[in-house]
Amino acid sequence: xxxxxxxxxxxxxxxxxxxxxxxxxxxxxxxxxxxxxxxxxxxxxxxxxxxxxxxxxxxxxxxxxxxxxxxxxxxxxxxxxxxxxxxxxxxxxxxxxxxxxxxxxxxxxxxxxxxxxxxxxxxxxxxxxxxxxxxxxxxxxxxxxxxxxxxxxxxxxxxxxxxxxxxxxxxxxxxxxxxxxxxxxxxxxxxxxxxxxxxxxxxxxxxxxxxxxxxxxxxxxxxxxxxxxxxxxxxxxxxxxxxxxxxxxxxxxxxxxxxxxxxxxxxxxxxxxxxxxxxxxxxxxxxxxxxxxxxxxxxxxxxxxxxxxxxxxxxxxxxxxxxxxxxxxxxxxxxxxxxxxxxxxxxxxxxxxxxxxxxxxxxxxxxxxxxxxxxxxxxxxxxxxxxxxxxxxxxxxxxxxxxxxxxx
Amino acid sequence: xxxxxxxxxxxxxxxxxxxxxxxxxxxxxxxxxxxxxxxxxxxxxxxxxxxxxxxxxxxxxxxxxxxxxxxxxxxxxxxxxxxxxxxxxxxxxxxxxxxxxxxxxxxxxxxxxxxxxxxxxxxxxxxxxxxxxxxxxxxxxxxxxxxxxxxxxxxxxxxxxxxxxxxxxxxxxxxxxxxxxxxxxxxxxxxxxxxxxxxxxxxxxxxxxxxxxxxxxxxxxxxxxxxxxxxxxxxxxxxxxxxxxxxxxxxxxxxxxxxxxxxxxxxxxxxxxxxxxxxxxxxxxxxxxxxxxxxxxxxxxxxxxxxxxxxxxxxxxxxxxxxxxxxxxxxxxxxxxxxxxxxxxxxxxxxxxxxxxxxxxxxxxxxxxxxxxxxxxxxxxxxxxxxxxxxxxxxxxxxxxxxxxxxx
Numbered sequence: 001x002x003x004x005x006x007x008x009x010x011x012x013x014x015x016x017x018x019x020x021x022x023x024x025x026x027x028x029x030x031x032x033x034x035x036x037x038x039x040x041x042x043x044x045x046x047x048x049x050x051x052x053x054x055x056x057x058x059x060x061x062x063x064x065x066x067x068x069x070x071x072x073x074x075x076x077x078x079x080x081x082x083x084x085x086x087x088x089x090x091x092x093x094x095x096x097x098x099x100x101x102x103x104x105x106x107x108x109x110x111x112x113x114x115x116x117x118x119x120x121x122x123x124x125x126x127x128x129x130x131x132x133x134x135x136x137x138x139x140x141x142x143x144x145x146x147x148x149x150x151x152x153x154x155x156x157x158x159x160x161x162x163x164x165x166x167x168x169x170x171x172x173x174x175x176x177x178x179x180x181x182x183x184x185x186x187x188x189x190x191x192x193x194x195x196x197x198x199x200x201x202x203x204x205x206x207x208x209x210x211x212x213x214x215x216x217x218x219x220x221x222x223x224x225x226x227x228x229x230x231x232x233x234x235x236x237x238x239x240x241x242x243x244x245x246x247x248x249x250x251x252x253x254x255x256x257x258x259x260x261x262x263x264x265x266x267x268x269x270x271x272x273x274x275x276x277x278x279x280x281x282x283x284x285x286x287x288x289x290x291x292x293x294x295x296x297x298x299x300x301x302x303x304x305x306x307x308x309x310x311x312x313x314x315x316x317x318x319x320x321x322x323x324x325x326x327x328x329x330x331x332x333x334x335x336x337x338x339x340x341x342x343x344x345x346x347x348x349x350x351x352x353x354x355x356x357x358x359x360x361x362x363x364x365x366x367x368x369x370x371x372x373x374x375x376x377x378x379x380x381x382x383x384x385x386x387x388x389x390x391x392x393x394x395x396x397x398x399x400x401x402x403x404x405x406x407x408x
Numbered sequence: 409x410x411x412x413x414x415x416x417x418x419x420x421x422x423x424x425x426x427x428x429x430x431x432x433x434x435x436x437x438x439x440x441x442x443x444x445x446x447x448x449x450x451x452x453x454x455x456x457x458x459x460x461x462x463x464x465x466x467x468x469x470x471x472x473x474x475x476x477x478x479x480x481x482x483x484x485x486x487x488x489x490x491x492x493x494x495x496x497x498x499x500x501x502x503x504x505x506x507x508x509x510x511x512x513x514x515x516x517x518x519x520x521x522x523x524x525x526x527x528x529x530x531x532x533x534x535x536x537x538x539x540x541x542x543x544x545x546x547x548x549x550x551x552x553x554x555x556x557x558x559x560x561x562x563x564x565x566x567x568x569x570x571x572x573x574x575x576x577x578x579x580x581x582x583x584x585x586x587x588x589x590x591x592x593x594x595x596x597x598x599x600x601x602x603x604x605x606x607x608x609x610x611x612x613x614x615x616x617x618x619x620x621x622x623x624x625x626x627x628x629x630x631x632x633x634x635x636x637x638x639x640x641x642x643x644x645x646x647x648x649x650x651x652x653x654x655x656x657x658x659x660x661x662x663x664x665x666x667x668x669x670x671x672x673x674x675x676x677x678x679x680x681x682x683x684x685x686x687x688x689x690x691x692x693x694x695x696x697x698x699x700x701x702x703x704x705x706x707x708x709x710x711x712x713x714x715x716x717x718x719x720x721x722x723x724x725x726x727x728x729x730x731x732x733x734x735x736x737x738x739x740x741x742x743x744x745x746x747x748x749x750x751x752x753x754x755x756x757x758x759x760x761x762x763x764x765x766x767x768x769x770x771x772x773x774x775x776x777x778x779x780x781x782x783x784x785x786x787x788x789x790x791x792x793x794x795x796x797x798x799x800x801x802x803x804x805x806x807x808x809x810x811x812x813x814x815x816x
Binding site: 053158160259319358360 | 461462564566568570625626627628629630631632633635636639640643644645660661664667668671675676679680682683684686688689690691695696697698699700702703705706709726727730733734735736739741742763766768
């Protein structure tokens with residue numbers, strides 16, 4: 001996918017024409033529409049009580065989920081797809097034929113595609129504290145949810161949650177469907193953290209794991225880098241220590257945070273192509289003459305971030321940052337210990353131009369697994385889009401993914 | 409210099425024991441102390457009126473400057489050293505023998521060093537809107553200065569200034585000393601922008617130019633990246649549209665900005681060494697259990713930034729960001745036109761691990777000069793410190809610098 005096409009996808013994903021939100025609790029699989037696009041339904045999974053990794057209890061956990069393909073009788077054809085930081089469970093297909101764009105990995109999930117829904121039952125689940133809290137297609141539980149004990153939003157009284165908690169909610173959902181192991185788990189970025197944690201925490205469930213633009217842990221560098229994403233929100237006086245409503249939300253702080261995240265997840269080549277199309281010039285009149293104005297490239301970044309902010313919640317962003325900062329495979333005392341329990345054959349796809357989860361993170365995790373004599377492989381996404389290569393252009397590795405899934 | 413040594417330098421540079429600020433207007437050169445360290449005096453240069461690149465007038469411009477070595481009779485042995493974003497004119501030597509650290513490039517400026525003060529008269533000047541507005545060793549004019557027309561700080565009524573304005577103030581100072589051309593101009597980072605602009609705007613002055621961790625222009629990517637540095641300040645309610653005093657300053661916003669700048673200017677390898685010395689762990693109790701706390705590596709970054717913020721001004725940071733965003737060599741309509749006027753022989757030192765002004769920026773500028781048939785060369789700073797290789801470890805290229813300056 002070329003950058004221009006990608007941005008259309010990335011920034012319309014959260015503003016698509018709205019179809020009715022279906023809260024069915026059946027295992028209804030997606031059906032193909034007239035043009036062979038999967039038509040999917042968002043479903044709801046509820047847990048009356050959930051104990052978090054840090055020992056807190058959350059009542060009435062609700063998350064949304066989607067499925068593509070058919071669950072077979074043996075229930076042994078399940079592939080779980082775990083989503084990225086600003087993503088949702090909408091990994092493939094469309095809600096209605098009119099949708100402008102399909103789910104983010106539609107290029108590799110579908111009938112006859114690398115993750116072939118003619119063979120596999122593909123499941124994806126909205127995480128706890130999902131960023132898109134106000135998206136009509138997202139069901140999540142987090143600081144913006146109503147605390148049933150107080151009838152008010154949790155705000156910062158919501159417990160800190162971890163990647164392990166996302167995994168455990170997914171496991172409870174799968175168990176509710178009678179599933180007791182997966183064929184594979186696959187995810188990009190924060191989804192890769194979930195995939196690796198699955199393989200480490202529940203090794204008997206996971207024979208195959210694919211990590212795309214991922215990391216076996218947030219090292220010191222990455223943990224600090226994530227902290228900057230939280231700063232603009234905390235500085236916005238509307239944030240008010242997490243006590244706000246949708247109407248009084250810290251929109252400016254959230255927008256600034258999303259601007260930073262967008263730049264972190266893209267690349268010089270992408271930005272400079274955008275600058276060229278804007279006819280960007282250093283000596284534009286407005287910024288040269290007025291400190292309160294900005295260059296065209298900055299205005300472009302701001303307006304895209306402001307659009308995305310509409311469906312997102314600032315507190316949820318802080319909790320997602322924290323979940324990623326706390327991440328180490330298996331949630332053990334160190335990476336080596338976490339990786340040691342993995343039984344899966346693993347495959348890593350870092351992106352050469354990734355400035356967010358840099359290739360050394362995947363390379364280090366892969367090398368550690370190799371040193372332990374485990375079945376592991378690595379290959380690069382070599383495009384110029386930066387981190388988002390793993391979201392927008394993963395189909396560059398579709399043959400490798402298909403082969404990995406076909407091998408016993 | 410090893411990372412640990414560097415950080416001691418970087419973060420004590422602005423907190424050194426205070427010596428009396430000498431406002432002499434003579435051309436007194438630095439003298440060597442008993443241990444052969446140059447002992448230097450800060451001097452003051454005043455312009456009653458200065459017209460900026462965008463056509464505004466600033467009354468009563470004051471800047472500080474330092475000199476190392478002796479001006480010869482022909483006044484043809486002058487090397488101008490231009491400083492980086494958070495730097496000052498304190499490029500070498502100490503104010504008193506008791507100073508904990510010398511100026512930032514002391515490793516290459518001094519008697520017998522690569523920039524040999526036994527031969528050259530080395531001058532360095534505090535820029536307009538210098539970040540360290542409250543440092544007793546810095547003299548600058550910017551938003552924190554008193555507007556003589558109102559007897560109040562300028563705040564945002566201060567005009568937008570450019571790298572060209574920094575150059576033109578330096579030129580006025582040099583002319584006041586009877587100097588009409590330079591032997592060379594040399595600078596790191598934002599100092600490289602000044603050096604390149606000197607070579608483009610005043611080609612008859614500049615036979616030699618060395619750009620360290622620099623760029624011929626802020627491309628779209630870099631212009632957008634710089635915008636994030638301004639965001640935390642503008643979100644701090646104490647900023648108040650630039651109207652504040654030192655006592656009511658937006659310290660939290662400034663601290664968050666400096667945290668981001670520090671990370672942008674360093675590298676994963678540096679941060680991870682620091683994390684190791686802090687015994688950083690992803691699952692530290694505090695961040696696991698309380699969303700209001702942070703990991704040790706984040707606390708370390710915060711406390712260092714808070715210390716640095718004490719002598720810095722938030723509005724000055726906004727104006728420096730803008731000057732860098734507006735930069736294109738020669739302040740012409742495009743880079744090619746700006747570079748076309750250069751007569752100097754040029755030498756570029758990007759740093760391989762630089763994440764701020766990435767190597768492609770220097771490589772592109774060098775390639776463009778080469779295409780025009782100009783005398784240009786490039787070599788890498790190959791250490792692991794990121795952008796700050798060019799400040800802390802420039803002596804890795806001391807032989808090359810010495811040779812470049814010795815050649816006719």
